[in-house]
Amino acid sequence: MFFRDTATVNEAGGRPEATGAAAYGLMGRRKTLGLFALLCLTLGAALAGLLIGTYDTGIRDLAAALLGETGTKSAIILGLRLPRVVMALLVGAGLAVGGAVCQAVLGNPLASPFTLGVSSGAGFGAVLGIVLFHSSHPDAVAASALVFAAISTLLILGINNIRGAGSETLILGGVAVMFLFSSLTSFVQYTGTLQEVGDIVFWFFGSLSKAGWRHIAVSAVMIALPMPYLYLKAWDYNAFLAGDEAALALGVHVGRLRTASICLSALLTAGAICFVGVIGFIGLVAPHIARMLVGSDHRYLLPASALSGAALVALADLISRILWPPQIIPIGIMTSFLGVPFFFFLLVRRTRRRL
DSSP, rough: SOOOOOOOOOOOTSSEETTTTTHHHHHHHHHHHHHHHHHHHHHHHHHHHHHHHHOOOOOOHHHHHTTOOOSSEEEEEEEEHHHHHHHHHHHHHHHHHHHHHHHHHHHTTTTOOTTHHHHHHHHHHHHHHHHHOOOOOOOHHHHHHHHHHHHHHHHHHHHHHHHHHHHHHHHHHHHHHHHHHHHHHHHHHHSSSSHHHHHHHHHHOOOOOTOOHHHHHHHHHHTTTTHHHHTHHHHHHHHHHOOHHHHHHHHHHHHHHHHHHHHHHHHHHHHHTTTTOOSSSSSHHHHHHHHHHOSOOOHHHHHHHHHHHHHHHHHHHHHHHHHHTEEEEEEEEHHHHHHHHHHHHHHHHHHHHOO
């Protein structure tokens, strides 16, 4: 239903290459090759993040550090760069899978947990935590961000239950919640002190500089827990591609799955940003990059989105560290710089397709 079972024609020879099961097998191999390419890109970005910086190191230095050798280079690799790289991979994977799931269940290529207001709720929670507990208590700020990310999700689902289980209602409710928490954030900023406003602005820039192993462990649990369920529902997400009615006809519990998916994508987003701040565009852009390489089959699209998101954030973090040394540009600024051109590319591409 979701794959064209037709012959493909070799342009050079004008003869059919494969039909039926052979075409399906060829398509599967291409998707696997796309996944492998993304895996290599992710590993390459992670390796570059460990080796390149203001203080350059080499493969031998990395191997020595991993084998327990002490020294300045080992301290830089294990103490500074490795936590940043691991957190970047986690954040990118969580945001990208959350975006792919939102796009699937809402049937909107521009949907993501950010457009549903989850990030605005988390942002307001972080702002409230900064004002109440000050930035010297990062765990309290992160906990407040998690709480308000959950509150924003419940608000969206509550609006949806009142108005009906349609995807349009969820999107409009998300926009309303986003503006609500954005206005509350602006109000708190207006009434805050200069120190509080500075901390708030820095949090919204996004930064991996304070990522510690305890923070990484918490984020890893929150990001890893929803993944198996989401992957097991890959066929159901494929059914959404044909519309809610077709999905219902195929036995998918549309309303229940949509609600569960929104909640889990919110958990992924909250786990990704609670310690590092707002990192935009990854949940929107990464699934589209993955879709270009592996298509819309969610058995391949979900892991491909995780890899593309991880690679994007790792590359953005690397660029932020080497672009203006010794200054480190906040990661949220860098992902926006990288994401906006690709976003315009998507818009132009969709417009040309319609024409």
